[in-house]
Structure formats: C-alpha cells, structure tokens
C-alpha cells in the first residue's frame with residue numbers, strides 16, 4: 019500500500035518536471051521568433067525621434083505640429099525595423115494602429131494633414147511643409163528612389179496631386195499622388211452602412227494599417243474612437259507587393275506640416291507589430307486632448323453653443339408644454355370662498371384616475387345634466403359615481419356649490435350621499451356613493467326584470483321617509499323638485515335612495531320660497547309650479563304622487579304609445595278610481611295576494627298627492643303615517659281630471675309657510691278626514 023503511494027508520487031513529480039522543461043523550451047523558441055512590436059498608450063516618457071515642430075506634450079500627447087505656420091514635424095520610432103524576410107525577399111506582414119486628432123482653426127478648412135510613413139530615413143532634409151506634408155520637395159517627389167510608403171490623412175484638396183477632396187485617406191508610394199484614396203468614412207457594422215467622418219473635426223479617430231505579406235494586400239481602416247471595435251470592412255484595400263518599394267531596414271513614424279492656418283495635429287496612442295496583430299490601444303489610458311483646440315473654440319461658439327442652447331430651449335419648451343398640458347388636463351377652479359369646503363373637494367386627477375379617464379366603459383348612464391361614471395377612488399378603494407355636469411358660466415355657481423355642499427351634509431339612509439365635488443372651467447363634477455343596483459325605472463319598465471310588491475312598497479316607504487327628512491326634519495327645507503323613478507336609486511339591499519339633487523333648491527324654514535325658472539320633469543310637474551315657478555314642498559308631494567302611481571301601475575306618467583285614455587297615467591288612474599275598480603290599475607306583472615290593501619293605499623295616496631290644488635295634497639309627514647298604517651286609509655272623493663281643488667285634505671304648513679306644531683297638524687289632519 020505504502021509502496022504504491024510512493025511510486026505514484028514519484029511518477030507525478032517526473033511528469034511535472036517534464037512539463038516544466040517543455041514549457042521553458044517552447045518559451046525560448048517563441049522568444050526567438052518574437053518580432054518588433056510596441057504599444058504606446060500615450061507618449062509620456064517614450065523615446066521618440068522628434069524634429070522641427072514635433073514634441074511630446076506634458077500630458078503625453080504626441081504633437082506633430084503646433085500652431086506655428088508653414089513648418090513641418092516628424093516623429094519616428096527611434097530604432098530601424100527589419101521589414102524583410104531575408105530568405106524569401108518578401109515584406110513581412112505588419113499591423114499598426116494609432117489614434118489621432120486633427121484640429122483646424124476653421125470649421126470648413128483643414129490643414130495639410132498627417133502621414134503614417136515607412137521610410138528608409140527618419141530625416142527629411144529639404145522637405146517642404148504644406149501640401150508636401152514634410153516628406154518631399156519639388157525635386158524628389160514621385161521618385162522611386164524615395165522608397166517611401168505612406169498612408170495620408172489629407173485635409174486639403176491639392177489638384178496638383180489629384181486629391182479627391184479635402185477630407186480623404188490615401189495610400190501613397192514615393193509621392194503624394196495616392197495610388198488609392200477614399201473620402202473619410204467608416205463602415206458602421208451596427209447600421210450596416212458607411213458613415214462619413216470629418217477628419218479635422220478635432221474628434222479623436224483611429225486608423226488601422228495592415229499588410230498581409232502572403233496575400234500582398236494593404237488594408238486601411240478608419241473609425242471614430244466612439245465605435246467599440248474595428249469596422250469589419252476596411253476603407254481602403256489595395257493589392258500591392260511592398261517588397262517592390264521597400265528596402266531594409268526601415269523607420270516607422272509620422273510626418274506632418276502646417277500651411278497658412280493654425281492646425282495643431284496630435285497622435286494620442288500608437289501600436290505597431292511585425293508579423294502579427296498590433297496590440298489594441300487602451301482608450302482610457304490615452305492622454306486628454308487640449309480642451310480648446312483652435313478649432314474647437316469657434317466650433318463650440320459658432321455651432322456648439324447655439325445648437326446646445328437651441329436644444330435646451332426646445333427641451334424646456336417641450337417640458338413646459340407637457341407640464342402645461344398636464345396642468346390643463348387636471349386643472350381645477352378653486353376660489354377663496356371654496357376653501358371652507360375643503361374636505362368636500364376632490365382632485366380632478368383623482369377622479370380622472372378613478373374613472374379610468376372617464377372611459378366609456380365606466381359610463382353608468384346619461385342623465386339630463388350630464389354623464390354619470392362609475393369610479394373607484396385610488397386611495398380608499400371606495401366605489402363612487404361621478405356625475406359630470408356642464409355649466410356654461412360662473413354665474414350662480416357659488417350659490418350652486420353652497421347648495422351642493424349643504425346637500426353633502428344631508429345624511430339619511432334613503433338619500434344617496436354626496437361625497438364631494440370638483441369644479442373645473444365650465445364643468446362641475448359631483449361625487450356620490452355608488453349604487454350597485456342602478457335606478458328604479460330600470461326595474462319598473464324593463465320587460466326582463468320586475469320587482470315584487472314587497473320590494474316596491476319598501477322603496478315607496480324609503481322615498482317617503484327621505485322626502486319627509488328633506489321637507490321637515492333637516493335644518494333647512496329642501497325641495498327636491500325632481501322626484502321620479504329614474505332618480506330613485508337602489509342600493510345593494512334594494513333599498514330606495516333618493517338621488518340627484520341637481521335641481522334641488524333650498525330655502526330656509528319660514529322664508530319665502532325662491533322664485534326660479536321652471537325646471538323638473540314633464541309628467542311630474544305640479545301645475546302651480548309650472549305657472550308660478552315657486553318651489554314649495556307641495557311640488558315634491560305632487561311628483562311623489564305620480565311616482566306612487568308609477569310604481570304601483572308599472573307605467574310611465576306619460577306614455578305616448580298607450581291607447582288614448584291611458585296616455586296620462588294620473589287621468590287614467592282617476593278614471594279607474596271613478597269606475598270603482600281601483601285594483602285594475604295595478605301592474606299586471608304583480609300577483610294579487612293579501613297585499614291588495616297596500617296596493618289600494620298606494621294608488622289612493624298617489625291620487626291624493628297628485629291633485630292639482632296644492633292645498634289639497636297631504637304633507638310628507640301624513641304620507642309617511644299613511645304608509646306606516648299609523649292612520650287609516652284616506653277617503654277619496656269622486657275625482658275629476660281637472661281636479662282644481664276639492665280641498666278635502668290639506669296641510670296649513672304649506673299654505674301659510676309656517677311650521678305647524680305636530681299636535682295641531684295632527685288635529686287638523688283628523689279634522690280633515
């Protein structure tokens with residue numbers, strides 16, 4: 019066992035030693051093959067061969083030329099590089115890349131530009147600035163003895179050299195007449211198209227020069243440094259055997275010159291490799307370009323600032339418009355006098371959200387005064403009904419709001435509670451308790467549904483109780499003025515609740531009823547109200563009478579489709595009453611059981627209340643007593659259609675505008691019978 023372990027250990031050691039030896043050997047072989055290469059992310063401390071205007075700035079930028087006019091500048095890698103395979107005589111593959119920035123004093127005029135140069139010498143005595151780019155002079159330009167290979171970044175159109183434009187990249191051999199050139203652009207792999215570039219924008223850009231020694235192809239690729247990777251398609255791709263032009267050894271570097279305008283030119287980083295891929299430059303390590311290049315200043319001021327300013331202004335306008343639109347959308351009207359109603363005010367925005375923007379799907383119904391929407395309040399999750407009432411002016415709004423708010427203080431289990439309001443220009447929104455079962459008329463006149471007598475009688479008692487509260491039990495006398503089946507809402511338990519006080523008017527106990535223009539619903543309107551416009555509680559009693567007949571008979575107060583004698587419900591019931599068979603008026607949908615007595619009471623009470631003489635009508639207190647059976651059924655005389663006031667029953671309170679002590683009222687009632 020122990021023996022075996024030792025043996026295993028020895029074997030492992032042997033293998034490790036062998037592997038290490040192999041690694042060392044292979045490394046040695048590799049170092050033998052290693053070719054010249056360097057990578058400069060910035061030039062601080064780098065031993066470059068510089069002359070004339072060329073210098074390395076404090077922060078490590080290679081500045082080929084500064085703003086001195088009509089001068090040249092050269093920057094070369096100091097050691098000569100062997101480009102030739104001596105056995106085959108071919109030029110090795112090589113790859114280089116550098117990041118540069120060309121500035122110009124003027125936005126539309128560039129300098130001569132810069133050239134990446136491979137040359138047998140790093141000195142160019144007698145070379146000219148400007149268009150000659152510090153490489154040649156008039157005597158030697160174009161000569162094959164130059165052995166110069168260059169890639170120019172040319173920002174000046176010189177017809178002498180057949181320049182295609184003032185913003186191009188070209189491959190130069192021994193001269194400045196490019197063997198191949200293209201306008202500065204790059205292939206955007208993202209957009210799958212060529213994107214034009216402005217070489218002398220001062221923007222840092224990257225150039226790749228790659229030579230394939232086997233294929234004998236020279237590729238030149240350009241891109242702004244904002245592009246994440248080298249474009250897949252080169253800008254220039256030229257088949258050329260460089261061994262025909264080059265000698266050994268060669269120097270690599272840059273040449274530049276200035277002309278009559280200030281055009282500082284920089285190289286930020288440079289990487290070079292023989293027989294391999296030049297190492298990628300690290301953008302984050304590159305030195306910073308000067309902020310105010312002679313070019314950027316006018317650019318910033320002439321184009322940048324106005325553009326930035328304009329876009330700021332534009333953006334502000336858009337934002338302001340958005341805010342204004344939003345404000346307008348949710349705008350409300352709030353005046354000082356409304357402040358006291360604070361708790362009753364709703365935010366329009368909340369109502370807007372609650373009703374899903376007053377969406378048609380949330381529409382509960384359309385009344386005479388506006389649409390009613392269902393809503394769920396965002397914060398409390400309370401279901402509400404929101405009524406949108408449009409009003410054309412601010413006139414009378416204050417009074418109206420005041421009324422609405424006092425309505426909000428009405429608390430009775432048979433009254434739909436007004437939770438609050440919201441006022442907008444030309445619009446008032448009233449927020450009510452949500453009534454899940456809708457309005458009574460739907461159940462009365464829809465063929466599909468019906469209500470039992472018990473339910474109907476319950477609802478009648480509910481409405482009577484609500485009216486008594488409005489007329490006599492609350493701090494003010496409230497005349498509803500629009501009692502009708504469609505204004506009686508049904509809650510979850512099918513209790514009747516009086517709703518829609520849109521027309522209600524108030525006046526203090528004992529005060530004179532206000533005279534207003536006639537409003538109400540045709541068929542429920544008391545005749546004296548139609549002529550005088552005075553809203554007494556007796557007006558409500560009249561409408562309540564019609565309502566009673568409506569509920570008991572299951573007919574609308576006015577039915578134009580009915581046979582002639584039945585068009586007006588009240589007249590029709592009177593005729594049946596006079597014929598002595600009152601129960602024939604009862605809704606045929608109802609079964610006659612032991613409830614006939616209640617039916618008779620409701621019909622008689624309906625006739626009693628809907629008498630044309632207001633004095634002949636009972637008051638709500640009496641009506642409630644009748645309905646509760648606290649007092650015996652009324653004796654109804656023979657009635658005529660134009661019953662103008664057999665004052666068999668009356669209530670002095672209505673005629674005299676005084677509150678009768680209940681005992682007097684009672685005795686009067688007893689006496690009246």
Ligand SMILES: *[C@@H]1O[C@H](CO)[C@@H](O)[C@H](O)[C@H]1NC(C)=O
Pocket residue numbers: 065066096097
């Ligand atoms: C820079 O390179 C040149 C050429 O190889 C050499 O003569 C010189 O001493 C170098 N300078 C420094 C500071 O390394």
Ligand SMILES: *[C@@H]1O[C@H](CO)[C@@H](O)[C@H](O)[C@H]1NC(C)=O
Pocket residue numbers: 070071072073084085086
């Ligand atoms: C440009 O550089 C040269 C050489 O370094 C220097 O003599 C000259 O003063 C510089 N010109 C400007 C405007 O900086």
Ligand SMILES: *[C@@H]1O[C@H](CO)[C@@H](O)[C@H](O)[C@H]1NC(C)=O
Pocket residue numbers: 103104105106
């Ligand atoms: C030089 O060329 C010879 C012959 O073509 C080839 O065998 C050799 O690998 C080349 N050397 C290098 C370093 O590419």
Ligand SMILES: *[C@@H]1O[C@H](CO)[C@@H](O)[C@H](O)[C@H]1NC(C)=O
Pocket residue numbers: 142143144145154155156157158
């Ligand atoms: C042109 O340049 C060559 C090589 O750089 C030089 O020998 C020659 O004297 C120059 N000619 C003139 C006119 O400057």
Ligand SMILES: *[C@@H]1O[C@H](CO)[C@@H](O)[C@H](O)[C@H]1NC(C)=O
Pocket residue numbers: 228229230235236237250251252255
């Ligand atoms: C030059 O570009 C062509 C076309 O994109 C490509 O096929 C070739 O491999 C490239 N050569 C070098 C040396 O990058």
Ligand SMILES: *[C@@H]1O[C@H](CO)[C@@H](O)[C@H](O)[C@H]1NC(C)=O
Pocket residue numbers: 454455509510511512
């Ligand atoms: C009344 O509303 C409640 C709650 O929505 C519902 O359960 C009930 O069926 C409704 N009654 C009628 C008669 O529609």
